[in-house]
Amino acid sequence: MQLKFMDFCSGIGAGRLGLENAGMCCVAHSEIDLNSDLTYQLFFNDYSNLGDLTQLNSDDLPDFDVMLAGFPCQTFSIVGKRAGLDDNRGQIIYYLTDILKQKKVSFFILENVKGLINHNKGETLNFILSLLLEAGYDVYHQVLDSQYYGVPQMRQRVYFVGIRKDIKHMPFKFPQPILSKPIDDFLSDDRDYEFDVNNPTFQKYLASKYNKNQYNIEEILKNDHNIIDWRQSDLRLYDKKVPTLRTGRHGILYTKNGTLRKLSGYESLLLQGFSKQLAKKVIEHKLPDGKILSQAGNAMTVTVIEQIGKQLLKSIGEQDEQQAKLD
Template identity: 45%
Template sequence: MKIKTFLDLCSGIGGGRLGLEFAGLKSIGYSDTSRLAVRTYRLMHNTEGEPYFYNLKRIKTELLPSYDLLIAGFPCQTFSVIGRKEGFSDDRGQIIFHICRILSETQPKCFLLENVKGLVTHDKGNTLRVILNELRLAGYEVVYKVLTSLDYGVPQMRQRVYFVGVRKDIECDLSEFEWPKPIPIPPLAEYLIDEKLADKERLEILSYYLKNPVNNGKYTVEDIQTFEGKIIDTRMNDLRIYDGRCPTLRAQRDGVLYVKSGEIYQLTGYEALLLQGFPIEYADKVRLEVSDRHLLMQAGNAMTVNVIKLIGESLVRLLE
């Protein structure tokens, strides 16, 4: 049994779409409520002739074309350790129930969902149990696993939980599904190529972090300038230094710095796209069309292209 097409829900800027296209599948439509993300999506991807469904809560499934796979990186703020962890009490946390409704009413052969690692332990595991039960009630067998993008071809420490489901009436043993095997980490320097010098405001923020009670006396700005090739991350009251890897990109993270040839640079949205697995030719399409601030936010919300490609390929092999 072959899978050829997919429906892209909570599509963001299309990291999931691109991963599945690289796995040989074709999109039949997409849905996202962010006007800015949809603009970037359309700049990056060829959506000519594809329907755009805006809010998936309002999708009338009887109007959907036939498709084989549903993909969605459903909203994660309500489950994240960074957010307030309100879960299902937050309207964004209800999106998973609408996804289950669409699955139940359209019955594609399979699905691929992504969310933050914190979903697994949210509310002492009750949230995960509810979601798995809803997916099974929709007619699917489900497996899930936490993966880190660092293991799959990009030097970013991004941990996410991935759900793979196959319709129960399909003769397929989901226990035989092969999660992608880790591959070597590429050199971080290959991704830090935009070379935007840290502006005065960023350097002042760095200086502030170096002098706060947690970090006072550890380093000076001059010390930081000697950390060749390293990532410098100012987070909460903490200063973190990474070698050969970048911390998880987030929608609100814009304080990541790095050192190159004795100069301090700030991570750009263009570089963030590369760290999410978007090829240079895709990043080039939006580099001058979307503000750096918005690209940083959108990349932080995206799925890692490499991970989705590898999971998609595994799912295709399983069903074939």
């Protein structure tokens, strides 16, 4: 039996792609941001957005087996204000649990920022877990880092997996790390994205007291795939690993052939696990780079969700059948 899922807070569909890669089928999606949904439409040719999930009537939703949701994270993020469940955006978890109970959904996969774990000294996490447990699920949660699941992006997120208590299953186990392709497979945009190293702000950050003159740009340019993050008021250097993509400020640079290049929207999608075939659509349709960088920064990592989906199928004894359909 092929599991059906509904894609809540769907963004540009990274989670959808992950579960489809695992052999599941999407029956509907819900996204409040219209710009993100335009990109979703481009990727999946799906124009059936149900809109704001807080306005949905559970009785009107199609039947589905798996709830997928990267529920709003701004209120729990280490880079945002720590308002938490008192913020309206933090209320989405209540609507999600209501849908779980009213639709008697069999399984769920939820994602949020790592900052949720320690928010309010752990009370927020415990409250969310209690909501999900009271809804009738065995709940598993763990922090996973995208860099260990097929992409060279350091991105820690907490994932929740739920299996309805009355469903026979083995204990869910989160996926083991998988190999990543070389970073040059991701930083592969052939367009002109060269960055001027004489940019005044860049030079200011390079000489800031935080760096204490530890970086020499001539030395940095000697090796390919040195990654520079200058989204804060300083510079941070990484070797062949990209720091977490964000919705807000964009300022990731990398070295290639003796030059400094800006990370493109196309490349940011690859770093989130999108295929080159899908990612190229943003080039073909000339979507603004800033918009795609923001949307990618807000997305789940495709490869992580795919591996979690496969582990869910294992725990309920469905993986062999799903794999046969994919093959």
